[in-house]
Amino acid sequence: MPGPDLHYRHALPVRIMHWLNVVALTILLMSGLQIFNAHPALYWGKSSYTGAGPLLQMTAVQKADGQSVGVTRVFGREFDTTGIFGMSKNREGEWSARGFPWWATIPDNQWLSMGRAWHFFFAWLLVINGAAYVLYGLGSRHLARDLAPDGRDWRSIGQSIADHLRFRHPTGEAAKRYNVLQKLAYLIVIFGLVPLIILMGLAMSPWMNSVWPGWIDLFGGRQAARAIHFIGAWLLVAFVAIHVFEVIVTGLWNNLRSMLTGRYRVPAGELHE
């Protein structure tokens, strides 16, 4: 039974779906980097050979002295990224030419077919989990009650930005609900970023292209879709980084417990500060 200051914050279905997302997104990112490594370059347009160079490219380049270096080209600029992008040591400590290093990919060695198998399995898990979340969120009114910003939220947006920048966190009653920036971040990720990444994944499927020939050109073409899928994945990583940062600064243990058991200790007013 929760004590007087323990607030029941996250319902069981939300907690289960949250941790399924953690597993699915981690594996999707790392198996996605495995797939990217099979051709570590991104382009804009309908094909990879439009006459324009790649937006991003990771390669191993042999220099005049015979030494190889890892090179990353971004919008035509070259960076020496030996050791991490283009050329890195494998698990056995041998240098090998590859986009992202072994510790960032599933499986760790170059194995495209296995990376695809992981990616598509967990893509389905993410889609099913996401659909279940939206249905649950509508049915339980979790979305309407906890995530949809109300008038008070919109009016407090300036204050909320200022509070975030000063690392001031809500206490008492205000800590029982999401703040407006939090709500907007979650809504943008749930209804904007993640659906876009999934759609761009589908845009890369030649079979799905035939549903309505030409639909992927609305996003710039198949290679553009691949680039958006990749950039979207890293925006999601940025979201997770900010999310985890906020979790830590607002009380790691308390937040973690609330996502495991549902119980959240409401920070008392001014007393602690």
Place this chain on the structure above:
Amino acid sequence: MNSIDSRRRRNFLVRTLGATGALLLAGCNRLSQTEWFPKVLGVGEQASDAAAHLVTSRKSMAQEFTEADRSPQFRANGTANPNSAEYQALAARAFADWRLTVGGLVEKPASFSLAELRALPARTQITRHDCVEGWSAIAKWKGARLAPLLDAVQPKPQARFAVFYCADPMAEDGTDLYYESIDMEDARHPQTILAYEINDAALPIANGAPIRLRVERQLGYKHAKYVMRIDLVDSFAGIAGGNGGYWEDQGYQWFAGI
């Protein structure tokens, strides 16, 4: 005292997280090596296959492009010049002696010279070739439509797949000939052709001379080059590794629509 406590907790959690990450990676590698786990993962691909067929019709068309969309060069991937005496002999005489054999579960097995193939109903299409590695290239293809060719040999009712046997050896010692297979739905698709021209010129050796399969709703490895023989079968379980294609035998998916 609270802050020391929480710092300790934080360090503990960071270390736990790091250890969990390392375990996860090692676990994923271990699972990839097992016999059973890739089969579990395969459920995802079966689901993609089913879903793709659910939202498209049998004859849904791959996107076709304009002349201006064509890639300046069409990348030759995989085999660029088959390392076999038989193929080199055919190439030396500009494929004048080459014949495509069509057999298996058909009423009227037949063979076709390149000139005979060129006389069959043809289709020209500007399509995008998507390699499983991630790159795409757009080219104009002309070839004999497979559906009328099948009508000519009269498939038996039990024929379920068309298997394409190719001239290019995938092993250094000249063995392990490339092969691929598609189902009858794809074989009869209007855009499925045996291409003998690319960008208005005869198909060069690097791109699969004298003919390569185009099966436009699937990834590049389904588009077998250097095709020598087509067999209609009711199952590919007994052929080579039993998975319906050279890359499929290496773990790639038979349904390459995604």
